Amino acid sequence: MRKIFPGIISVLLFLGAGWLCWIGTAEALSAHASKSWAAAEGRITYSEFEYSGTGSSRRRQPVVRYSYMVEGIDYASDRIAFGPVPSDKGGGAVLTTSRDDRIYAFATLKEGSPVTVYYDERMPSEAVLLRGGGTFVLIYYFCGLLAAGMAVLCFMLATGRIKG
Numbered sequence: 144m145r146k147i148f149p150g151i152i153s154v155l156l157f158l159g160a161g162w163l164c165w166i167g168t169a170e171a172l173s174a175h176a177s178k179s180w181a182a183a184e185g186r187i188t189y190s191e192f193e194y195s196g197t198g199s200s201r202r203r204q205p206v207v208r209y210s211y212m213v214e215g216i217d218y219a220s221d222r223i224a225f226g227p228v229p230s231d232k233g234g235g236a237v238l239t240t241s242r243d244d245r246i247y248a249f250a251t252l253k254e255g256s257p258v259t260v261y262y263d264e265r266m267p268s269e270a271v272l273l274r275g276g277g278t279f280v281l282i283y284y285f286c287g288l289l290a291a292g293m294a295v296l297c298f299m300l301a302t303g304r305i306k307g
Contacts (some may be wrong), residue, residue: 150301156294160287167283173269174225174276177261185211185260185270188219190252207252211260213267220260224273 189208196202208221252258262270299305 147301149297153294153297153301156290156297160290160294163283163287163290167287170225170283171276176263177225177271177274177276180261180271180274181213181264183211183213183260183262185209185258187252187254187256187258189221190254205252207272209258209260209272211262211270213262216267218262218268218270220268220270222271224271225276 187209191206193204193206194201207223210217210219258272260270261274
């Protein structure tokens with residue numbers, strides 16, 4: 144039983160590592176593809192901050208919903224950008240993409256205000272407000288590599304190659 148547990152843990156860690164790398168790759172490919180997406184005029188239908196955490200770790204995250212029309216069909220989305228959108232821990236409500244340091248002022252995203260929406264012409268329901276993405280994908284890969292390293296360590300413990 145002592146050697147089985149690290150073996151099971153190593154398999155789970157390898158699966159988790161693969162999943163993280165798969166998600167990171169999917170997000171990176173979508174972010175890259177969005178650089179050439181078509182633009183449409185849209186309108187903000189909802190704009191608020193959601194709060195999470197307590198005390199000094201309290202954060203606010205922008206939540207935006209918008210609608211837009213492509214070839215006479217109405218669509219709606221809530222995706223601001225691919226990858227994690229930075230939360231705001233202080234007073235300034237500003238979103239940035241490190242790719243080209245564009246600043247998207249959240250204050251302008253009031254309900255009812257016009258906005259440019261970038262959408263995939265092959266699947267118009269896929270849309271973002273910010274094209275491209277930053278170095279966020281490195282977070283997925285770093286966590287995936289960390290999980291893979293822990294999986295190797297657990298496997299070595301399970302097979303007796305190192306003493307635990």
